[in-house]
Amino acid sequence: MSTSQKGVEFQDFLPTMANKLGGEGLIGELCNGFQLLMDVDRGLITFESLKRNAALLGLQGLKDDELRSMLSEGDMDGDGALNQMEFCVMMFRLSPDLMEESEVWLEDALQQEFNDL
Numbered sequence: 001m002s003t004s005q006k007g008v009e010f011q012d013f014l015p016t017m018a019n020k021l022g023g024e025g026l027i028g029e030l031c032n033g034f035q036l037l038m039d040v041d042r043g044l045i046t047f048e049s050l051k052r053n054a055a056l057l058g059l060q061g062l063k064d065d066e067l068r069s070m071l072s073e074g075d076m077d078g079d080g081a082l083n084q085m086e087f088c089v090m091m092f093r094l095s096p097d098l099m100e101e102s103e104v105w106l107e108d109a110l111q112q113e114f115n116d117l
C-alpha cells in the first residue's frame, strides 16, 4: 500500500469550499459523504454500499475494480470496509481526477444543506 503519495491538487477546489465553510466546516462536509455512502446496517462503507450509492455521487463511471481500489486505498485496519475516520482520511488522499468529479456532488450536497437551514 502506498502511503507516500503526495501532491494531491486541492488548490482549485479547496479555497472555494473553505471560503464557504471555513476549515472545520470543510472537513465536516467531506466527512458527510460518508453518510451517503455507508451501509446503514453496519455503519461502514462496504463495496456493496459504495457500488449502490456511487451514482448518487456522480461516480457511476467507476468500474468495480476502481471502487475496490478506493476501498482498499482507504482501508487501514484491513476489515475490507471503511469506517468514518478511514473515509475522511481517504478523501484527503483522493486523486485529483476524482476530486474534480466529487466537486459536483459536494456542491449539490452543499446546496441541499443550505436549503435545509
Ligand SMILES: [Ca+2]
Pocket (backbone or CB within 6 Å): 074, 075, 076, 077, 078, 079, 080, 081, 082, 083, 086
Ligand atoms: Ca477498515
